[in-house]
Amino acid sequence: MKHFKGYGEFIVLFLFWLLLMGKISVFSVVSGMIVSELAVVFSNFIFSRIDTVKVKYINIFVFGRFILNVFLEIFIAAYYHILRIITADEVSVIFDIRLDIFDEMAIILISNAITLTPGTMTVQVSGNTLTVAAFIKDEEDIEYISERILRKFQKPFIDGGLR
Numbered sequence: 001m002k003h004f005k006g007y008g009e010f011i012v013l014f015l016f017w018l019l020l021m022g023k024i025s026v027f028s029v030v031s032g033m034i035v036s037e038l039a040v041v042f043s044n045f046i047f048s049r050i051d052t053v054k055v056k057y058i059n060i061f062v063f064g065r066f067i068l069n070v071f072l073e074i075f076i077a078a079y080y081h082i083l084r085i086i087t088a089d090e091v092s093v094i095f096d097i098r099l100d101i102f103d104e105m106a107i108i109l110i111s112n113a114i115t116l117t118p119g120t121m122t123v124q125v126s127g128n129t130l131t132v133a134a135f136i137k138d139e140e141d142i143e144y145i146s147e148r149i150l151r152k153f154q155k156p157f158i159d160g161g162l163r
Contacts, residue, residue, distance in 0.1 A: 009040050058105060062160030069152040070113045081119040081135065090135040097146050099128040099154055106157040113153050120145065 017032035018024060084090040099107060111122040111130055124131040134145055 009043070010036050013039055058109075058157075058162070059160050062156050062162070065156040065159075066109065066113075066153065069156060070116065073113070073117050073148070073152050077117045077119055084119070084135060084137055089137050091137075092133065092135055093142060094123060094131060094133045095142050095146070097130045097132055097149055099130065099150070101154060101157055101162055102128050103157065103162040106154075106162050110149070110153045110157075114149060 013036035014032050017036055018028060021028040021032065099110065101107065107125060107128060107130075111125050114120050114122045114130065114132055120132055120134045122130050123133050132145070132149075134142070136142060136145070
């Protein structure tokens with residue numbers, strides 16, 4: 001059974017490769033098989049050496065709600081960021097946000113979501129405190145951004161039972 005380790009990962013990576021290639025040809029199939037197998041072997045090699053890291057899987061519905069919020073926030077933030085750029089009415093600030101959760105996976109996902117959102121970037125993660133750089137119009141925006149991050153990015157994890 002050890003021979004088939006990573007079979008599911010290989011299939012997912014291979015199908016993703018074909019999707020990205022846009023067409024099925026001998027080259028795309030062969031190169032996809034080679035790259036997918038190398039990715040599976042390399043990831044198994046890396047993760048087999050890590051004995052101390054315990055990955056906690058997140059409920060698919062919690063993760064789905066989080067991803068939906070991230071996509072919506074990207075579009076909303078892009079709209080407001082474009083308005084700030086057009087009006088040249090922006091100042092850059094750095095501020096801290098203390099999360100109410102301590103789950104490392106959720107904190108990493110939240111910090112990456114902040115960085116994906118236009119006008120904001122996570123500069124540092126220290127425990128459950130995130131240092132965020134942002135373009136704002138006035139001081140009230142800091143409170144607005146902090147509240148929105150906690151409500152849209154953190155709340156799905158809290159509702160899902162992660163602390």
